[in-house]
Amino acid sequence: MVGGITNSATVECVNTIVAANTDPSGAADVGGTFISQGYNLIGITNGAFGFVSASNDLLNVEAHLEPLADNGGPTLTHLPLPASPAIHAGSTTNLPATDQRGFPRIFNGRADIGAAELQVWWPIVTTLSATNTVMHGEVNPKGSHTFTWFEYGLTTAYGAGTEMTHLAGDPDATHGIDSSPPDLLPWMTYHYRAGASNRAGRVYGSDQTFTMPALVTDPPSLSELPDLVLAQGDSTLVWFTAEPAGVDVEVVCNNPVLLPDGSLVIGNSSLGITPDPNHSGSAQISVTAGNGMQSDRQTFTLTVVPVDPSQLLNLEPQTVSNGTWRLRAYDDGTASANYVVEYRPDLSPTSTWSTAANVVDLGGGEYEVDLGLTPGDAGFYRIKGFRMLQGGFDSAETSAEEGSGAAGVVVVFNSIFTGTLDYTWADETGTTHAGSVEVDGTTAVIPLPAAFLDDDAGIGQLEHLVLVLDAGTGGLQTGDTESRVTIEENDADWQGMIETDGGRLGFTLTMLQDSGGFNGRIQSEGFGFFPTNALVQLAFAEESFTAVATNIPLPVFEDDPEQHFINYLDLRMDAANSPGETNVGPDRIEGEATLVVKVPGQPYLDAAQTGPFVLFRPPTAASSNEVPLYPVP
Incomplete structure (x- = not known):
């Protein structure tokens, strides 16, 4: 038993559908031997002979037919559903002029397998040029309900598609369609085409391309950061605004002695600054907001004012005998033993301090003043610390990156240096760059010459510089006087x-x-x-x-x-x-x-x-x- 046709004689079939039949035994749609003239659709062929795929027969496939209904004509018919493989799969030769309903057997140049021919025109699809990243197209559904979409990708294989949009079947009405796909890669060129589908089948427009622009981001910006002055031992919190939200904010400084690791703590909108309490001087601090393509930088100067040396000394006078004083100097342990006693006859603007000649240094910070000798017992005496400073580089071998916003070599003194410090840079060719910096503190930054920080587009090249200090003024006894600096190209x-x-x-x-x-x-x-x-x-x-x-x-x-x-x-x-x-x-x-x-x-x-x-x-x-x-x- 079969659910459809059982043949015990000679039956020829062409453009015929035998499918979706039922039988309690679950048997095939056809049984026996048939002579196929091609272009048949058979649901289940078990037990049947004569149907072959080489004759354009569609075998063991689901027909996807609508229920039996009045679709016009003298009898009820099954129309193929949009997904039916019978659509456009029939032969266009040796056919009657009409289908079972009396409608044209060949429609739109194609024929369907089965008794009823779909009277549906293919939609007309046109792919239009894109506007920026918006794909455009036009579709005329030609009187049938039609679905439209776009296919896109990096090649004409496409590989991705937009969601389908339904168009009503207005006769001969052209509909504009648009779509902007998500998650496209910046800078890349994409192919795209418009597509449309109705019961007649799928139709595509021509291939078009568009190129994605660069990443669109608001350029980062930082609010201005003013110069700061702190007393030695103090700390502060600096507030700033970095836009847009989410940009990366980084901070660097050119004086790691005054501001060692952990001294600068960056937050979303604040910068905590805690200098080393044992040092003073100045530093350049650069705050940068960046998004990987653009950045904004604000650089300001932090000055840490040293503690007044006079506040570290205490003078205790003591009468030894008539006409003789003994002066004893006490310090907090930071001063050296190199003191002098000075005399001033009065405190008028025209009077100045000078070294007292009637003083005997007893050692250990004790001095005896003979008031019977010039300048005598009228006037003022004081003791002053004169510190023979030692100065040297924080590191004899340092490196910097070309184009750095904060770069230099740090000189460290063993006490407060006040005055001018001269220096000379020399490169590998013998070219020199001289300069000077004013110092008031225990640290000083010697800036790198701008000529070596500018980008010269060299590749894989290092610059080697030697820095030499000159004592200048201020009573400096230099320690290490040379430092070697390597400047690395940032165009790596x-x-x-x-x-x-x-x-x-x-x-x-x-x-x-x-x-x-x-x-x-x-x-x-x-x-x-x-x-x-x-x-x-x-x-x-x-x-x-x-x-x-x-x-x-x-x-x-x-x-x-x-x-x-x-x-x-x-x-x-x-x-x-x-x-x-x-x-x-x-x-x-x-x-x-x-x-x-x-x-x-x-x-x-x-x-x-x-x-x-x-x-x-x-x-x-x-x-x-x-x-x-x-x-x-």
């Missing part, structure tokens, strides 16, 4: 590698930093994939990294005539840190690369793939402008 070369289906691609990525923003170039020599310099757009933050290079010309295959044309590559690399996983660091970055190969004028040949990438920042070479991409065996 990174070695990179991408894993692709065709193998590994090697390259170098040069990052150029300018006022907190980033740009760069990518290239490779010999082994690699980028024969010429290509501009790279960068977004490099503490937790994330993005690099995009577009329209990179690829090598021409000279020995293959079929490949003798120039292709172009769009490359994007993305990396980000996540909880427990560091993918973006100062010397290593790893993430996912997207490569899109484009063939001009033949977008159907475009291809896209993804693969992991890794970037390493090698040590900067001291004597060469080149960083080898691959070591020579």
Whole structure:
């Protein structure tokens, strides 16, 4: 038993549907031997012979038919549902002029399998040019209920689509459709096309492209930070405004002796400042708000005023005999034993202090004054600390990064230095840069020459400077008088590698930093994939990294005539840190690369793939402008 047709004679079938029949035994829709003329749809063929796929028969498939209904004509019929494989699957030759209902058997140039022909026109679809990132199109549903959408992707394979929109079947009415897909990658070029579907089938418009703009972010801004003056031993809290919300805020200073680690505590809108209570002097503090592409920096000067040395000395006079005093100086342990006794006849503006000649130094801070000798017992005496200072560098070997907003070498004194400190810089070529700084405290910062901090676009190059101090004024006895400073280029070369289906691609990525923003170039020599310099757009933050290079010309295959044309590559690399996983660091970055190969004028040949990438920042070479991409065996 079968649920549909059982044949024991000779039956020929063409453009026929036998499907969705029922039988208590669960048998097939057909049984016996048939002669197929092709273009039949059979639901279940168990036990039947003669139907073959080679004759365009659709075998063992679901017919997807509407219930039996009055669809016009003298008899009830089943119309195919939109998902029915019978639509447009019939033969268009040797057919009667009408279907079972009396409607045209061939409609819109196609024929369906089955007794009833759908009288539905294909929709007319046009893909229009995009406006910014909004895709546009037009659809005429031609009288049928129609669904529309857009397909998009990095190549003409598309791969992604928007949600479907339903259009009413207004006859010969053109509807505009628009969509802006979410989560598109900045700087990348996307292909898209409009699509429409009704019971007649799917239709697509032509391929169009648009290019995503760069990341749209408000440029960071910082409120102005005024200069500050603190007394030695004090601390303060500075408030500021960083916009927009969520930007990264960092702080650096050029005097790590006065402001060691932990002295500067940055918050969302405040900066806590706690200088070392044992030191005084000045420091430049730079606060930077950045988003990885742009930044705003405010630099201000902090001055820590030293404690007045006179407040550290106490003078105790004692009468030894008629005409003789004994003066004893006490200090708090910070002063040296080098004191002098001075005399002043009166406190008028024209009177000055001078060294008293009638004094005998008894040692240990005790002095005897013979009042019988000049200048005598009329006037004023005082004791003054004269400190023979020792000054030296905080570190004889220091380094700085080119373009740094706060850079210098710190000189530390063993007590308060007040006066002018002269210095001289000398580079490897013998060029010198001289200057001086005014000092009032226990620390002083010798600024690096601006010429060595400017970006000269060198690659992998180090500058070596030697700093020499001159005692200048102020009673300085110098300690270490030389410090060696290495200035490293911030346009660092990174070695990179991408894993692709065709193998590994090697390259170098040069990052150029300018006022907190980033740009760069990518290239490779010999082994690699980028024969010429290509501009790279960068977004490099503490937790994330993005690099995009577009329209990179690829090598021409000279020995293959079929490949003798120039292709172009769009490359994007993305990396980000996540909880427990560091993918973006100062010397290593790893993430996912997207490569899109484009063939001009033949977008159907475009291809896209993804693969992991890794970037390493090698040590900067001291004597060469080149960083080898691959070591020579």
